[in-house]
Amino acid sequence: MVASPDFVILGGGIAGSAVAIELAERGYSVELVAANEGSISLAAGVFVTIMPENLMQLVKESMSFYERNKCLKTVISRGSLVIADKRRASRILSIHSEWGFPTRIISFSDLEDELRERLVLEDGEELLYTDEFLFDVGKLIECLYKRMRSLGVALSRAKVKSLNDISGLARGSEVIVAAGAYTGLLIGELREKSLIYRCQALTVNCQGISVILEDLVNGFYSVPVEASSSIIGDGSNEILDSPFKGYVYDLEDAYTVLEKYARRVRGAESCYIGRVWSGPCIVGRDGYPLLGRVGDVIVATGFNGSGLSLAPGSAALLADYIEGKIRSVPGHLDCSRDLRFKPSKILEPYDLV
Numbered sequence: 001m002v003a004s005p006d007f008v009i010l011g012g013g014i015a016g017s018a019v020a021i022e023l024a025e026r027g028y029s030v031e032l033v034a035a036n037e038g039s040i041s042l043a044a045g046v047f048v049t050i051m052p053e054n055l056m057q058l059v060k061e062s063m064s065f066y067e068r069n070k071c072l073k074t075v076i077s078r079g080s081l082v083i084a085d086k087r088r089a090s091r092i093l094s095i096h097s098e099w100g101f102p103t104r105i106i107s108f109s110d111l112e113d114e115l116r117e118r119l120v121l122e123d124g125e126e127l128l129y130t131d132e133f134l135f136d137v138g139k140l141i142e143c144l145y146k147r148m149r150s151l152g153v154a155l156s157r158a159k160v161k162s163l164n165d166i167s168g169l170a171r172g173s174e175v176i177v178a179a180g181a182y183t184g185l186l187i188g189e190l191r192e193k194s195l196i197y198r199c200q201a202l203t204v205n206c207q208g209i210s211v212i213l214e215d216l217v218n219g220f221y222s223v224p225v226e227a228s229s230s231i232i233g234d235g236s237n238e239i240l241d242s243p244f245k246g247y248v249y250d251l252e253d254a255y256t257v258l259e260k261y262a263r264r265v266r267g268a269e270s271c272y273i274g275r276v277w278s279g280p281c282i283v284g285r286d287g288y289p290l291l292g293r294v295g296d297v298i299v300a301t302g303f304n305g306s307g308l309s310l311a312p313g314s315a316a317l318l319a320d321y322i323e324g325k326i327r328s329v330p331g332h333l334d335c336s337r338d339l340r341f342k343p344s345k346i347l348e349p350y351d352l353v
């Protein structure tokens with residue numbers, strides 16, 4: 001433990017680890033406190049690139065973060081198929097071409113035999129091939145912890161009940177709270193500035209399809225885990241009053257998403273559900289991450305089910321803000337914004353495109 005570190009970070013998920021690495025790389029002494037080493041609120045592992053334009057800078061920086069810290073070796077597969085209506089497909093193409101993500105429209109005849117036989121595309125829909133990828137989340141977290149150790153970040157374990165328990169406050173360190181959906185339990189003010197909802201997925205046993213599929217028309221994604229199992233996830237719109245309720249999955253929802261999958265993927269009627277799993281996700285009420293100062297502490301959360309794509313880029317933005325570097329960031333992402341928003345419905349990243 002550092003006697004009086006410059007920063008004490010609460011939360012050892014992707015966000016807390018990324019902020020710790022960013023600050024340690026800039027020469028600060030950092031202590032990271034988390035309930036358990038490497039604990040995160042579950043994730044399928046997709047690095048999503050379909051984002052509104054003003055989040056693309058973060059996506060790009062997150063990718064360079066993983067590259068620089070040699071964590072891209074924990075990527076299991078690369079490339080995904082995206083089904084969208086024509087209007088949204090052309091919007092994605094234009095955003096991706098501006099930000100240098102290789103994305104193109106493909107026709108059915110370009111697909112491998114297996115996909116051509118199994119995917120169902122309706123009139124008016126486009127099929128895009130893009131550079132999203134799938135991480136092995138456990139290995140990614142291991143990679144980030146290894147990097148933190150090599151940079152001399154002090155790692156402590158504690159379940160913090162109140163911000164007063166954080167010794168850094170008494171020692172005069174700057175405290176950064178990156179406790180995911182639990183951040184509002186520690187900083188009451190943040191409760192009204194954020195929305196908590198359930199991110200949910202199911203693991204199905206059957207021969208799924210062999211690439212990441214994002215169906216923006218029906219609102220689900222699927223990722224292959226092994227030849228005979230896949231993860232299928234969809235958006236849940238239920239706003240929760242407590243993050244702990246995020247772990248309760250309604251089995252009926254699981255059958256609804258499986259039905260959507262079966263309408264899109266021939267042969268999926270024979271899939272059966274192996275496991276349903278869910279956890280709390282958090283987003284700012286304007287649909288953007290929650291970054292900046294709230295009272296005596298700084299927060300880094302609100303990544304809307306896309307922490308893998310947004311948290312590392314946000315860490316760089318936050319570190320710049322801490323150092324007083326005014327970065328010209330697109331509107332909503334200014335860390336000094338008041339974090340005071342009008343309530344909105346929960347938006348998945350692709351809803352904002």
Ligand SMILES: Cc1cc2nc3c(=O)[nH]c(=O)nc-3n(C[C@H](O)[C@H](O)[C@H](O)COP(=O)(O)OP(=O)(O)OC[C@H]3O[C@@H](n4cnc5c(N)ncnc54)[C@H](O)[C@@H]3O)c2cc1C
Binds near residue numbers: 039183199200305
């Ligand atoms: C089913 C499901 C599928 C998902 N799929 C994806 C996906 O494919 N891609 C993606 O990018 N995201 C996905 N997500 C979302 C993913 O969980 C978040 O993007 C990511 O976890 C956000 O990281 P975080 O560090 O902000 O928060 P968290 O991962 O929740 O980390 C919070 C950290 O704070 C610690 N903590 C919290 N409270 C306390 C306390 N009181 N005391 C001490 N420590 C505390 C926790 O132990 C943890 O270490 C999915 C989520 C679910 C549930």
